[in-house]
Amino acid sequence: MIATDENITASVNGQGGRPPAIRVDGLEKRYGDLEAVKGVHFEVQAGETFGFLGPNGAGKSTTINMLCTLARPTAGSATVAGYDIVSERDDVRREIGLVFQDPTLDTYLSAAQNLRFHGQLYGVPSAELNARMRQVLELVGLWDRRDKDVMTFSGGMKRRLEIARGLLHSPRVLFLDEPTVGLDPQTRASIWEYLDQLRRQEDLTIFLTTHYMDEAEHCDRIAIMDAGQIVALDTPQNLKAAIGTDRVRIDTDAAAAAVEAIRREFGIEARPTATGLELNVKDGERFVPRLLAGVGVGVSSVSVTRPTLDDVFMAYTGRTIRDAEVSTPEVPPIFRGHR
């Protein structure tokens, strides 16, 4: 209804004819000589949960900051909820909710005072504010603690409160920048329970970034980002299917000889591991008998695993996400403050 661009019609598919929640066209961000984001294109449909996956420094947070109007793109354009992120900045801001990596709560105030401040700042009429505060606090299980100072909250509770606050003014798009970073695994799981519930229950577009592979599984679609570019974009299922290979691991004392034998016999490049080697192959379970016959060294154990998003990342970038974090200082520390 708001977006008027000519190719909108072409891009809308199966979402009840609604314009996309986010449209990104050649978005680019430079810091001096450093290209943090190198011209990305994508669309996020209304109601979709869309994940940006990639190592630290891949440009995820820079992209999210541009979409949230916190950083100006160097080139390209984007709309969020139908508004241009540069020329209609305040309209974009009214339609989005934000949860940052670092907390942005006033810890000396109570949970309710933090929410009230936010609601008033976003112009929620006071007649509706109390009911809405109750709804969002119940959604994240913090209604009973509304009058406690945020200072007394655990990390997970603070994050839940920020999610509640991000929803308070009924945004159309909720941005979550690394919503579970720095939380322990159990708390991470509980944050995802709340987010999954939110997805089922609300007509809300969720855009999130993560560098945890397992979290990407919660998304409808995923864009894999590496060194400022989107290297793959699809559903988690399709991405994994596109890899098509299983991972076979064998434990052996003679890894070097085995790698050599596998290269000769099967033409497959195996990678040494701490206890032996691993390789990627189609239909791994059927390959194992042939492998054991051809490897020519003693093998103490074998395992076959279906592809994970880790493998997907590996397949598209040639690196594991962990390696990528160590080896690409994509954004120098001085810019980290802006992310």
Place this chain on the structure above:
Amino acid sequence: MSETSTVEVAPPPMPLAPVRRAPAGLRSDLRAALIVCHRELLRWAKDRRRLAAGLMQPLLWLFVLGTGLSRVASGDASGIDFRTFLFPGVLATTVMFTAVFSGISVVWDREFGFLREMLVAPIRRASILAGKCLGGAIASTVQASIILVLAGLAGVPYSPVLFLQLIAMLLLASMVLTAFGLLLGARVANIQSVMPLMQAVITPLMFLSGALYPISGLPTWLAVATKLNPVAYAVQPMRQVVFSHVDLSAEAAAVVNQPLTWNGWPVPIGLQLVVLAAIGLVVFAVAVRRFSRTD
């Protein structure tokens, strides 16, 4: 585990109904400023230690320094209690510390992330800063009003007109000084590095304002420095209204109640306050610009 089970038991029955939102415009900017101001006051009221610490210093100035120095100064000021002379200066000093600190608390907001919550909201930066100034001004003036209550002990009469004049001047001065604190804090990353900066700036401003000594008959360099100091334009009008309510001999007035002059011309109180307000507006505008930069 327990957290997981609470999720299952208490899902809200229906999707959340979207709330209405007021449209943007001047009213929403004004509203935003009042909200930011309200939060400043909530924070200030919660921090009782800051309140107490903020009162300690002026009380020492007035009753310890004032009493001690009155023995040296009394011969000169012909019967004027040195504490009476010091009273307006101490009021100004009180709002000065509290107001500049309120402004500088924006560094704390930045360090702990809350500034971001304000800066990403769909409101003008100017209304955020205006709210901070208003909050800092009210907090500082309330704090100074506690000193005002002790006026009698410093030989200042309890005149309603005088008190209203003083409160109005304190509000103006503290608004200007909060803006000044905001400007100091605009580009500083953490609170530790801003504290020495604050000391380095406030102390000379206080000493060169004439808060502690009469500005008449000063050596030229000191007189010039005082006239260039914005705080002098807060101290001198307050002193003039205080002394207009005290019986003063002509000789005494010649020493302690000399108006601020520009090239020999006594500047009227109204104009001094206009100068103060104008400086405040400039400082505020620069601070807004500093806060409006996006990368």
